[in-house]
Amino acid sequence: MKLSELHVGAHAEVTSVGSEPLVRRRLMDLGLIRGTALRVLRVAPLGDPMEIVYKGLYLTLRKSEADGIGVRLIDTESAPEAGEQHLRHRRRFGRAS
Amino acid sequence: MKGRQEITVALTGNPNAGKSSLFNAITGAHQRVGNFPGVTIEKHEGYVDYKGRRITVVDLPGTYSLTPFSPEEIVTRRYIIDQKPDVVVNVVEGANLERNLLLTVQLMEMEVDLLVALNMIDEVEEKGIEIDVKQLQKLLGSHIVPTSARQKRGIDSLLDHILRIGDGVIEVGKNKLTFSPEVERAIVKISGLLSHETALEGSNHRWLAVKLLENDREAYHLVQQHPVWVRVELALQEAITECERLHRTDPEVLITEDRHAFIRGAMQECVRQPNAAKSSLTDYIDMVVLNRVLGLPVFFLVVWSIFQVTFSLGAPLTHGLDLLFGLAGRALEPLLPDPLIKSILIDGVLAGVGGVVVFLPNIVLLFIGLSFLEASGYMSRAAFVIDKVMHRFGLHGKSFIPMVTGFGCSIPAIMATRTLKSRSDRLATIMAIPFMSCGAKLPLYVLLAGAFFPPATAANVMFGIYLLGIVVGLWTAWMLKSTVLKSDSEPFVMELPPYRWPTLASVIFQARMKAVMYLKKAGTLILAAVMLIWASSNFPRSRDLEAGLAREKSRIESSSATPERKAAELSEASTKAQAAQLEYSLAGRGGKILEPLIRPLGFDWRIGIALVTGLAAKEVVVSTLGTIFSMGHAGGGAADLASILRSDPGFSQATALSLMVFVLLYIPCVASIGVMKKEVGAWKPVLIYTGYVLLVAWTASFLTYRVALFMR
Numbered sequence: 001m002k003l004s005e006l007h008v009g010a011h012a013e014v015t016s017v018g019s020e021p022l023v024r025r026r027l028m029d030l031g032l033i034r035g036t037a038l039r040v041l042r043v044a045p046l047g048d049p050m051e052i053v054y055k056g057l058y059l060t061l062r063k064s065e066a067d068g069i070g071v072r073l074i075d076t077e078s079a080p081e082a083g084e085q086h087l088r089h090r091r092r093f094g095r096a097s
Numbered sequence: 098m099k100g101r102q103e104i105t106v107a108l109t110g111n112p113n114a115g116k117s118s119l120f121n122a123i124t125g126a127h128q129r130v131g132n133f134p135g136v137t138i139e140k141h142e143g144y145v146d147y148k149g150r151r152i153t154v155v156d157l158p159g160t161y162s163l164t165p166f167s168p169e170e171i172v173t174r175r176y177i178i179d180q181k182p183d184v185v186v187n188v189v190e191g192a193n194l195e196r197n198l199l200l201t202v203q204l205m206e207m208e209v210d211l212l213v214a215l216n217m218i219d220e221v222e223e224k225g226i227e228i229d230v231k232q233l234q235k236l237l238g239s240h241i242v243p244t245s246a247r248q249k250r251g252i253d254s255l256l257d258h259i260l261r262i263g264d265g266v267i268e269v270g271k272n273k274l275t276f277s278p279e280v281e282r283a284i285v286k287i288s289g290l291l292s293h294e295t296a297l298e299g300s301n302h303r304w305l306a307v308k309l310l311e312n313d314r315e316a317y318h319l320v321q322q323h324p325v326w327v328r329v330e331l332a333l334q335e336a337i338t339e340c341e342r343l344h345r346t347d348p349e350v351l352i353t354e355d356r357h358a359f360i361r362g363a364m365q366e367c368v369r370q371p372n373a374a375k376s377s378l379t380d381y382i383d384m385v386v387l388n389r390v391l392g393l394p395v396f397f398l399v400v401w402s403i404f405q406v407t408f409s410l411g412a413p414l415t416h417g418l419d420l421l422f423g424l425a426g427r428a429l430e431p432l433l434p435d436p437l438i439k440s441i442l443i444d445g446v447l448a449g450v451g452g453v454v455v456f457l458p459n460i461v462l463l464f465i466g467l468s469f470l471e472a473s474g475y476m477s478r479a480a481f482v483i484d485k486v487m488h489r490f491g492l493h494g495k496s497f498i499p500m501v502t503g504f505g506c507s508i509p510a511i512m513a514t515r516t517l518k519s520r521s522d523r524l525a526t527i528m529a530i531p532f533m534s535c536g537a538k539l540p541l542y543v544l545l546a547g548a549f550f551p552p553a554t555a556a557n558v559m560f561g562i563y564l565l566g567i568v569v570g571l572w573t574a575w576m577l578k579s580t581v582l583k584s585d586s587e588p589f590v591m592e593l594p595p596y597r598w599p600t601l602a603s604v605i606f607q608a609r610m611k612a613v614m615y616l617k618k619a620g621t622l623i624l625a626a627v628m629l630i631w632a633s634s635n636f637p638r639s640r641d642l643e644a645g646l647a648r649e650k651s652r653i654e655s656s657s658a659t660p661e662r663k664a665a666e667l668s669e670a671s672t673k674a675q676a677a678q679l680e681y682s683l684a685g686r687g688g689k690i691l692e693p694l695i696r697p698l699g700f701d702w703r704i705g706i707a708l709v710t711g712l713a714a715k716e717v718v719v720s721t722l723g724t725i726f727s728m729g730h731a732g733g734g735a736a737d738l739a740s741i742l743r744s745d746p747g748f749s750q751a752t753a754l755s756l757m758v759f760v761l762l763y764i765p766c767v768a769s770i771g772v773m774k775k776e777v778g779a780w781k782p783v784l785i786y787t788g789y790v791l792l793v794a795w796t797a798s799f800l801t802y803r804v805a806l807f808m809r
Contacts, residue, residue: 048488
């Protein structure tokens with residue numbers, strides 16, 4: 001499912017970020033990576049850019065840009081931040097000697 | 098290194114992290130604005146004398162990251178690498194630490210002498226967020242100073258830390274983030290290869306390797322020039338295949354995700370957020386301001402207010418300045434004996450300076466309004482609301498406000514395009530702006546529509562003219578964006594910052610900077626051009642005409658007419674002489690040379706002169722028409738210009754329409770061309786654009802004239 005297909009109010013988790021390089025880079029820099037839980041907040045009055053919220057950040061993007069973001073709906077009742085748990089926790093980072 | 102007198106500090110941070118406020122709090126009034134070489138990004142530099150030392154602070158543009166995709170990020174990166182500031186201060190917004198730390202992590206990777214300013218600490222306390230600064234320091238390896246630019250807290254402590262880092266008293270930990278094993282293996286391999294390349298000696302090999310794996314354009318360019326590239330490319334290919342096999346994604350994504358994972362870990366260890374995520378004031382405001390029904394009305398209300406403030410509030414000030422210059426002229430007049438010197442000083446210099454200065458109230462007011470919108474957070478929301486319309490013409494939502502401003506005056510409008518980040522978006526917007534019919538063109542429309550159309554139709558004619566301008570402007574932008582400016586559109590991906598009250602100081606500072614910039618850069622050019630046009634409409638002087646006027650004057654003086662009659666005859670004689678002199682001048686000759694070119698549009702040489710002098714400022718078109726058409730008119734000063742034009746055989750309804758269209762579309766005034774050159778950065782595109790507008794104006798006027806003749 002694509003981010004652009006979500007309705008206002010939907011909760012979802014990012015499964016892939018595959019927009020064109022420039023957009024993808026910008027999205028990832030703003031912390032929209034695989035595993036991020038987000039909510040669709042609203043669409044603009046004229047129906048195009050949409051606003052999503054995740055990790056306390058309010059982000060607007062055009063639907064054409066949201067097309068490249070794969071999402072899957074999450075159950076908000078049981079775990080509001082379910083998405084966060086799917087972050088890869090491979091190892092702790094720290095100082096290298 | 099120790100105890101140097103001067104220390105250079107670079108300020109970095111996310112947009113909206115309060116970087117500029119902190120910069121203002123540190124440097125106070127000791128600031129100047131320049132540009133970074135090659136780009137139109139403003140470079141704010143300031144200094145502070147602290148404990149007998151001079152600390153120079155460079156405010157780098159706000160960025161979320163250090164990729165080479167946006168000019169801001171390239172500027173930031175190049176500055177840090179090439180200029181090697183003694184200390185890099187990373188301003189982070191305390192209440193949004195997680196997002197801000199991405200830049201911090203990337204600065205750590207660059208191994209600069211980093212100091213973190215944990216800014217807006219007052220907001221952190223208000224929200225009840227607890228940050229374990231000590232533990233975070235341990236994880237990041239650099240010192241963290243809590244600051245609040247608004248409350249002027251922590252500034253001295255920040256400066257102390259800067260001095261100590263600059264002097265080497267504090268050793269900044271050279272942190273090395275470790276990435277996923279496959280990425281790490283590739284980094285070790287590639288940096289090993291790079292270290293054997295003598296040409297790359299002195300650069301940070303590990304950082305370069307990470308950047309190469311991130312598919313970084315600039316890093317590629319750097320390494321591709323050297324023989325080692327053959328082996329590096331192979332290693333990169335290997336890494337990509339490996340990541341694809343193990344994680345079904347590329348190294349770029351893995352590296353970014355690793356950074357975020359590190360930040361996530363640090364957040365969990367060091368930050369306690371109060372659980373209940375209450376709706377903030379911003380949420381409530383946005384419920385109204387971005388509402389599906391109310392969003393557009395609110396948007397138009399805001400744009401209308403900005404317009405009103407700029408031009409209605411500015412009008413009396415502009416008028417006052419105009420009066421002031423007029424008074425100065427009249428005060429000066431009796432002091433100057435020679436008529437030529439008088440003309441140079443009053444009509445040339447004084448009028449030229451006046452012509453530049455009268456725009457100042459508008460510019461200052463507009464930028465007070467715009468920087469208020471920008472700093473309060475509404476500007477991004479305006480772009481959000483209107484983007485769909487603008488995007489249809491290939492433009493960005495942020496193009497709207499500058500374009501609307503163009504209806505008042507192109508100059509501040511062109512200057513306001515600086516909010517647009519991508520160069521192609523900016524250029525397209527700048528080139529659409531002159532078609533938004535500016536206030537100076539209005540007197541001509543009023544004159545012509547009033548003279549040649551009944552009142553009911555006149556309003557429709559004027560509306561049609563404005564509409565034509567909008568259509569041609571948007572068409573121009575669309576055409577540019579779908580051909581020469583196709584590349585490099587800014588993605589709309591944009592953060593909506595929380596609403597904040599801008600500090601008065603920063604709003605005033607912005608407006609002052611714009612005013613100074615306008616006066617300094619545009620002022621010189623505009624002044625020179627206005628003088629040139631003045632000279633061409635006054636020279637060469639005809640001795641015969643001057644002698645004739647003198648004869649005429651003495652004849653009138655010695656005649657037996659009543660004093661009133663004498664005064665009227667005198668003024669008529671001098672108007673006639675003025676008109677004849679204008680015809681004799683370079684501008685007059687230019688008008689005559691132009692005649693064959695503009696004949697098809699229904700214009701004779703007299704209109705040609707008005708078009709030439711109109712290059713100085715569009716209001717001048719009306720006054721030139723006034724001077725030149727009253728020449729040879731029997732009624733003299735008794736008739737108003739509208740009826741003179743109506744009764745003139747060279748002027749018909751079709752001519753009037755054609756002239757309005759031409760003035761709407763043809764070359765903008767020299768002032769806007771000057772500002773355009775300044776903002777575009779080169780003459781060539783401006784000159785090509787000038788040719789284009791002339792072509793468009795000619796074609797549109799020709800069609801208008803022919804259709805109007807046919808309809809009659």
